[in-house]
Amino acid sequence: MSSTTPSGSIPAAAATPVVVPLSRAGLLLFGTALLAMLVYYFIGVDQGAYSIFGADTHIHEFVHDGRHFLGFPCH
Amino acid sequence: MEKKLILRGLLAGAVGGLLSFVFARIFAEPQIQAAIDYEGARDAAQEALSTAAHAHEGHEVFSRTLQGNAGIGVALILFGMAMGALFAIVYSLCLGRVGRIQPRNLSLLVAGAGFVGLYLVPFVKYPANPPAVGHEDSIRDRTDLYLLMVLASVVLLVLAVVLGQRLQARFGNWTATILAGTAYLVAVGVVMALLPQFGHLAVNEASYGSHASETPLPLTDSDGNIVFPGFPADLLFDFRLNSVAAQLIMWAAIGVVFAPMADRLLSPRTAKIPADPITA
Ligand SMILES: [Zn+2]
Numbered sequence: 001m002s003s004t005t006p007s008g009s010i011p012a013a014a015a016t017p018v019v020v021p022l023s024r025a026g027l028l029l030f031g032t033a034l035l036a037m038l039v040y041y042f043i044g045v046d047q048g049a050y051s052i053f054g055a056d057t058h059i060h061e062f063v064h065d066g067r068h069f070l071g072f073p074c075h
Numbered sequence: 076m077e078k079k080l081i082l083r084g085l086l087a088g089a090v091g092g093l094l095s096f097v098f099a100r101i102f103a104e105p106q107i108q109a110a111i112d113y114e115g116a117r118d119a120a121q122e123a124l125s126t127a128a129h130a131h132e133g134h135e136v137f138s139r140t141l142q143g144n145a146g147i148g149v150a151l152i153l154f155g156m157a158m159g160a161l162f163a164i165v166y167s168l169c170l171g172r173v174g175r176i177q178p179r180n181l182s183l184l185v186a187g188a189g190f191v192g193l194y195l196v197p198f199v200k201y202p203a204n205p206p207a208v209g210h211e212d213s214i215r216d217r218t219d220l221y222l223l224m225v226l227a228s229v230v231l232l233v234l235a236v237v238l239g240q241r242l243q244a245r246f247g248n249w250t251a252t253i254l255a256g257t258a259y260l261v262a263v264g265v266v267m268a269l270l271p272q273f274g275h276l277a278v279n280e281a282s283y284g285s286h287a288s289e290t291p292l293p294l295t296d297s298d299g300n301i302v303f304p305g306f307p308a309d310l311l312f313d314f315r316l317n318s319v320a321a322q323l324i325m326w327a328a329i330g331v332v333f334a335p336m337a338d339r340l341l342s343p344r345t346a347k348i349p350a351d352p353i354t355a
Pocket of ligand 1: 064068075206
């Protein structure tokens with residue numbers, strides 16, 4: 001039981017190669033991330049502190065319990 | 076490959092969201108209803124005191140039944156899918172760029188990072204609150220601070236991983252991980268110490284005095300007699316504990332459901348790499 005070395009004493013698995021190069025997948029990953037953050041915003045924030053559709057509160061009221069439970073500020 | 080990974084991330088996220096919804100429906104909804112009942116009774120008591128009106132609009136857009144079933148269900152499942160998508164993106168970017176981590180283990184690590192970075196660390200500073208806890212006037216400030224805390228937590232977590240990888244060459248995996256983890260905790264602690272508590276926001280101090288949080292205190296009449304109790308401490312704790320549990324369930328499900336799918340998707344490629352007899 002000597003001290004840890006960079007190679008380590010536990011046999012490592014074969015390294016996974018880069019399978020998603022940014023040059024090819026960058027746009028798709030970026031677009032998906034944007035969509036995901038939009039969903040995050042509409043469930044957690046919209047029609048509370050900020051509102052895209054003015055004074056309407058339907059989204060806020062519908063996801064209301066989830067908003068509280070997921071940890072977002074509300075009320 | 077990236078499309079397949081994202082689709083599997085969405086699927087894992089939907090499963091995680093569904094499981095956390097089942098948990099929420101059973102354990103959290105009764106507490107949310109109790110908090111709303113407290114709020115209603117408190118508003119009535121306040122009105123009876125006829126102090127400076129802080130009237131609550133009583134109109135309901137959706138019934139409580141709809142909010143407590145369909146509403147929270149849609150919210151948690153969509154949220155799970157969004158987190159599953161973000162998870163898959165980070166997972167895809169990590170593949171082949173973070174050293175010798177098996178596809179399945181990487182799945183658990185990325186899910187753990189999502190839980191800690193996106194939810195748990197922000198929660199420690201600004202914990203989840205049930206209805207009735209939180210002043211309407213401060214919603215903008217509270218939202219800004221919460222999102223800032225999430226952003227700081229995620230950025231610092233990414234920096235900590237980069238730091239860990241730099242240190243790995245010199246100190247090895249074990250020590251580098253501990254050093255980077257400690258650096259993350261210290262950095263996140265500094266951010267927490269710098270950001271204000273909700274109760275100390277200017278808008279709150281102006282109308283409620285100096286308190287750490289917005290949790291409703293007992294209501295008193297002009298003589299100082301308590302006429303309505305403060306928010307029940309046990310209810311607040313149980314709601315928060317369940318909030319953590321639901322996110323834990325969701326992220327654990329994402330990591331565990333995604334892992335075997337990613338393994339199947341990636342194993343032919345890993346197997347092709349020669350000179351290492353240990354594959355399982
Ligand atoms: Zn609310």
